[in-house]
Amino acid sequence: MAIEDDVLVIGGGLAGATAALTAAEEGVQVRLVTHKQSTLRHASGLIDVLGYTPAGEGPIVDPFEALADLPEGHPYERVGTEAVREALSFFDEIAGDAYSGGHTASNALVPTHGGTVKPTARYPVSTAAGLASVPEDTLLVGFETLTDFDAPLAASHLEAAGAPFSARGVTLTFPGIVRDDAKINRYAHLLDHEETVQTGAGETSAREALAATVDAHLKDESRVGFPAILGDDHAADVRADLEDALGVDVFEVPMGPPSLPGMRLEDMLYDALGDAGVRVTSGVPVIDYETDGNGAIEHVVVDRHGQEVPYRAEQYVLATGGLVGKGVRSERERVFEPIFDCHIPHAAERYDWFVEDVFGEQPYARFGLVPDRELRPLGEDDDPEFSNLRAVGGVLGGYDYAAEKSGAGVSLATGYVAGERAGTEASR
Amino acid sequence: MAHDTEVLVLGGGSTGCGIARDLAMRGLEVTLVERGNLTDGTTGRMHGLLHSGGRYAVSDQASAIECIEENKILRDIAGHCVEMTGGLFVQRPEDPDEYFQEKLEGCRECNIPARVLSGREARTVEPYLAKDVKRAIQVPDGAIDPFRLCVANAIDAERHGARIETHAEVVDLLRNGDDIYGVEVRHDSGPGKRTHKTPGTTEEITADYVVNATGAWAGQIGAMADLDIEVRPSKGVMTIMNVRQVDTVVNRCRPKGDADIVVPHETTAILGTTDEEVEDPDDYPEEGWEVDMMIDTLSELVPILEEARTIRSFWGVRPLYEPPGRGTKDPTDITRDFFLLDHEDRDGVDGMSSIVGGKFTTYRAMAEQISDHVCEQLGVSASCTTAEESLPGSENLEVLEKGMDDFGLRSPVARRSKQRLGSRSPEVLDTDEANPVICQCEGVTRAEVCDAISQSGSDLNAVRIRTRASMGNCQGGFCCQNMASELHPEYDEETTREALDELFQERWKGERHALWGEQLSQAMLNYALHATTMNRDNDPASAAEPVEYGAFDTGVQ
Numbered sequence: 001m002a003i004e005d006d007v008l009v010i011g012g013g014l015a016g017a018t019a020a021l022t023a024a025e026e027g028v029q030v031r032l033v034t035h036k037q038s039t040l041r042h043a044s045g046l047i048d049v050l051g052y053t054p055a056g057e058g059p060i061v062d063p064f065e066a067l068a069d070l071p072e073g074h075p076y077e078r079v080g081t082e083a084v085r086e087a088l089s090f091f092d093e094i095a096g097d098a099y100s101g102g103h104t105a106s107n108a109l110v111p112t113h114g115g116t117v118k119p120t121a122r123y124p125v126s127t128a129a130g131l132a133s134v135p136e137d138t139l140l141v142g143f144e145t146l147t148d149f150d151a152p153l154a155a156s157h158l159e160a161a162g163a164p165f166s167a168r169g170v171t172l173t174f175p176g177i178v179r180d181d182a183k184i185n186r187y188a189h190l191l192d193h194e195e196t197v198q199t200g201a202g203e204t205s206a207r208e209a210l211a212a213t214v215d216a217h218l219k220d221e222s223r224v225g226f227p228a229i230l231g232d233d234h235a236a237d238v239r240a241d242l243e244d245a246l247g248v249d250v251f252e253v254p255m256g257p258p259s260l261p262g263m264r265l266e267d268m269l270y271d272a273l274g275d276a277g278v279r280v281t282s283g284v285p286v287i288d289y290e291t292d293g294n295g296a297i298e299h300v301v302v303d304r305h306g307q308e309v310p311y312r313a314e315q316y317v318l319a320t321g322g323l324v325g326k327g328v329r330s331e332r333e334r335v336f337e338p339i340f341d342c343h344i345p346h347a348a349e350r351y352d353w354f355v356e357d358v359f360g361e362q363p364y365a366r367f368g369l370v371p372d373r374e375l376r377p378l379g380e381d382d383d384p385e386f387s388n389l390r391a392v393g394g395v396l397g398g399y400d401y402a403a404e405k406s407g408a409g410v411s412l413a414t415g416y417v418a419g420e421r422a423g424t425e426a427s428r
Numbered sequence: 429m430a431h432d433t434e435v436l437v438l439g440g441g442s443t444g445c446g447i448a449r450d451l452a453m454r455g456l457e458v459t460l461v462e463r464g465n466l467t468d469g470t471t472g473r474m475h476g477l478l479h480s481g482g483r484y485a486v487s488d489q490a491s492a493i494e495c496i497e498e499n500k501i502l503r504d505i506a507g508h509c510v511e512m513t514g515g516l517f518v519q520r521p522e523d524p525d526e527y528f529q530e531k532l533e534g535c536r537e538c539n540i541p542a543r544v545l546s547g548r549e550a551r552t553v554e555p556y557l558a559k560d561v562k563r564a565i566q567v568p569d570g571a572i573d574p575f576r577l578c579v580a581n582a583i584d585a586e587r588h589g590a591r592i593e594t595h596a597e598v599v600d601l602l603r604n605g606d607d608i609y610g611v612e613v614r615h616d617s618g619p620g621k622r623t624h625k626t627p628g629t630t631e632e633i634t635a636d637y638v639v640n641a642t643g644a645w646a647g648q649i650g651a652m653a654d655l656d657i658e659v660r661p662s663k664g665v666m667t668i669m670n671v672r673q674v675d676t677v678v679n680r681c682r683p684k685g686d687a688d689i690v691v692p693h694e695t696t697a698i699l700g701t702t703d704e705e706v707e708d709p710d711d712y713p714e715e716g717w718e719v720d721m722m723i724d725t726l727s728e729l730v731p732i733l734e735e736a737r738t739i740r741s742f743w744g745v746r747p748l749y750e751p752p753g754r755g756t757k758d759p760t761d762i763t764r765d766f767f768l769l770d771h772e773d774r775d776g777v778d779g780m781s782s783i784v785g786g787k788f789t790t791y792r793a794m795a796e797q798i799s800d801h802v803c804e805q806l807g808v809s810a811s812c813t814t815a816e817e818s819l820p821g822s823e824n825l826e827v828l829e830k831g832m833d834d835f836g837l838r839s840p841v842a843r844r845s846k847q848r849l850g851s852r853s854p855e856v857l858d859t860d861e862a863n864p865v866i867c868q869c870e871g872v873t874r875a876e877v878c879d880a881i882s883q884s885g886s887d888l889n890a891v892r893i894r895t896r897a898s899m900g901n902c903q904g905g906f907c908c909q910n911m912a913s914e915l916h917p918e919y920d921e922e923t924t925r926e927a928l929d930e931l932f933q934e935r936w937k938g939e940r941h942a943l944w945g946e947q948l949s950q951a952m953l954n955y956a957l958h959a960t961t962m963n964r965d966n967d968p969a970s971a972a973e974p975v976e977y978g979a980f981d982t983g984v985q
Binding site: 042043044048051052056058059061100101104106107108109112113114115116117118119128129131132133134135144145146147148150152153156157160161162163164173180181254255256257322323324326329330331332349350351353354356357358359362364365401402403405407 | 720866
């Protein structure tokens with residue numbers, strides 16, 4: 001008994017969700033299958049498009065302008081600048097009020113939890129008040145039990161980075177956190193659910209207690225930055241309450257994994273998938289495939305808890321991620337794409353996969369599939385591996401998203417283009 | 429003219445630190461200088477085996493006897509650095525029976541407790557041994573942390589009045605005719621603890637007697653005073669696995685060969701090794717085939733190694749030496765014994781001896797003999813007490829084991845912290861401040877990191893070797909930044925940034941040899957965290973050109 005759809009998307013990160021949503025716009029039946037947790041929980045939640053050129057120039061003010069100069073084979077070059085713009089507009093529609101940055105083509109500079117700033121095209125609304133290009137004095141608040149963000153250090157780092165305002169950091173005790181190794185979610189949960197906490201002044205709600213703790217340290221700064229722990233389900237309310245109590249703007253500094261802004265983005269995408277009628281099957285890996293003998297995929301095989309089930313569609317989109325998401329895998333002597341064994345160019349000798357400087361031009365960071373302009377992955381002979389398979393996001397090669405700050409933008413743009421093409425072709 | 433110190437020890441490895449402790453405990457005034465961090469040479473680049481002596485029971489029985497004696501002493505004086513895992517010499521079907529018998533008899537002749545296990549019994553002890561192993565000899569091998577042992581020697585030397593200077597490279601030997609009377613050192617960042625960005629200085633340190641304990645680098649030191657010391661540095665690779673595939677030291681029972689030992693070490697297992705002569709102990713090739721050989725050959729003993737994840741590899745250089753005229757070709761045949769070269773007897777140059785050869789397990793005994801020699805030279809009569817006096821951290825371990833105090837930490841973290849700190853645990857962990865975990869992989873808390881910083885300044889690699897922070901599966905991807913944060917505000921932002929960069933690059937250096945499979949995924953995740961999320965690769969604070977902030981998005985118009 002096969003599962004039948006028009007478009008099957010494999011992988012549930014930003015690229016896969018975008019492809020599924022775009023395909024669904026064409027009025028076809030779309031299914032998205034995911035295996036493990038997506039890498040969005042590792043991601044800061046920022047939507048970078050292009051912060052630096054492949055040669056390392058930047059930070060780039062207008063990323064769209066810089067796209068035209070990208071080398072042949074770069075995923076942006078494959079889809080074209082116009083498609084990147086359209087994909088961003090598509091994202092803006094989905095995100096609605098949850099994200100900012102769509103009012104301008106220019107990048108924003110956002111403070112990072114390491115104290116640097118980085119260029120990004122869209123940012124969660126919780127980050128909006130913290131832009132480093134806005135010359136407003138800033139108080140950063142860290143917590144003694146939260147080791148990923150050292151506010152006084154980040155503040156001096158921002159000043160060393162030439163930010164046009166004075167920044168000061170304080171390290172405080174988070175009211176209601178009793179264990180030194182509490183997880184990020186514990187902080188968010190306390191604020192989300194307005195738990196009652198004990199303070200020197202007696203019992204009070206978590207948000208009030210936090211505001212009172214910070215207020216005692218606030219001087220004439222006009223904004224206060226926190227690590228990204230200000231609520232999960234009720235983040236907007238938490239922020240609004242803190243702003244009311246403190247009388248200044250409040251923002252979040254994006255953090256590393258596990259990242260609440262990344263998880264909020266994931267929730268937003270899955271809500272949209274539900275609204276669009278995309279069928280989502282989670283927790284199952286695609287392990288094999290069959291072709292129809294004419295160069296097209298006939299069906300893929302999904303391992304559903306030990307049972308091998310064929311999933312059939314007209315069009316397939318591969319969105320399994322890169323090395324981190326395991327859409328690209330490696331052994332001592334080879335780099336490979338594990339489901340369809342699509343071609344991944346790489347040096348035969350693994351000591352040529354890296355360079356000495358950790359931040360140098362790392363060949364491994366560019367491992368991935370080589371697509372044509374339709375985003376069909378190409379074989380070693382430069383012909384498409386399959387006529388009805390497209391690849392999007394991190395599984396693509398030929399770009400270093402970490403150096404360029406281009407990961408989310410590539411996922412959006414390629415997901416958008418592949419989803420639209422797959423949807424159109426499947427509807428014929 | 430009075431000298432700055434009575435004894436000047438060159439080299440901060442196990443030998444140098446052992447000598448400094450020994451002499452300081454005998455009441456001598458001691459200064460030790462080390463080019464980098466303590467253990468930076470060979471000590472920090474070994475497989476962490478506490479020899480039972482079984483390895484030398486056939487080829488070199490004098491060494492074997494010394495090993496088993498020192499093995500017992502170290503368990504006693506440095507219990508907090510030792511894990512008595514036990515060891516096996518495992519025979520595969522193709523390995524010679526004769527040698528197995530010789531090994532067994534050798535162990536008995538050297539008083540090394542040895543018991544023969546059948547293949548089945550051996551697999552009960554170590555379930556991941558290959559199914560076809562024939563039999564094994566069980567011996568009291570163990571695992572030892574060379575970093576903490578070496579640092580504990582240095583701390584104890586300091587407690588007895590010694591001056592320990594790291595990041596102080598010897599740039600010249602001071603020689604007046606036939607008398608060596610000191611050295612000139614270049615302090616990387618002024619004397620005392622290392623602080624990045626502090627300008628370097630040079631200093632002349634004069635001494636009544638100089639001990640050259642620089643091991644594989646002894647020849648370079650000797651050359652500064654036109655002395656020929658023919659060390660024959662020999663490199664060996666060690667490959668670190670992500671978990672302990674074995675909990676017992678597993679040796680291959682055959683005459684000799686590369687890739688014949690797996691040592692469980694803290695949270696990891698270390699595969700070793702090779703033995704190949706190199707010209708320059710600071711510059712030799714580190715090659716992928718060596719790593720492949722560790723995995724492929726040792727998989728014959730422990731098959732799951734073939735598919736297991738390695739987190740990094742490193743190379744060490746043995747300070748091998750043989751007296752002139754022996755002409756041994758194969759470095760594996762050069763003796764592991766140590767040699768005390770008194771340059772007065774040997775070269776007619778007074779005031780200095782060099783120590784070459786030797787091995788880690790017997791460092792204390794070596795230090796004792798050398799210290800005896802130094803005392804004789806200086807006409808001091810004081811006897812060695814290092815075999816009886818416990819090292820800092822091992823003074824009263826039984827009290828610690830009985831105590832249930834977990835210092836408010838989760839029990840796995842508390843257990844690991846106490847194992848590392850030994851009897852220093854209360855002094856370090858008993859704090860009223862918040863004490864969150866900084867390094868999740870190794871369970872290292874803020875208090876332990878801060879304790880290490882108080883010992884070693886802004887050098888995060890020195891913090892790493894004291895605590896194991898950043899040495900686990902993520903290889904520092906998730907904790908380097910947090911370790912660096914602990915330097916602030918004592919050290920300023922720029923110093924902190926530089927210390928972080930240095931640690932992060934150092935971690936990458938070894939991780940490069942493990943870049944496939946899971947660890948390549950980990951490397952990409954680390955890279956993404958530091959470059960994408962933090963933008964550390966394009967940090968405007970370190971850039972040449974200032975950023976024009978005004979040109980960027982200033983928010984909703």
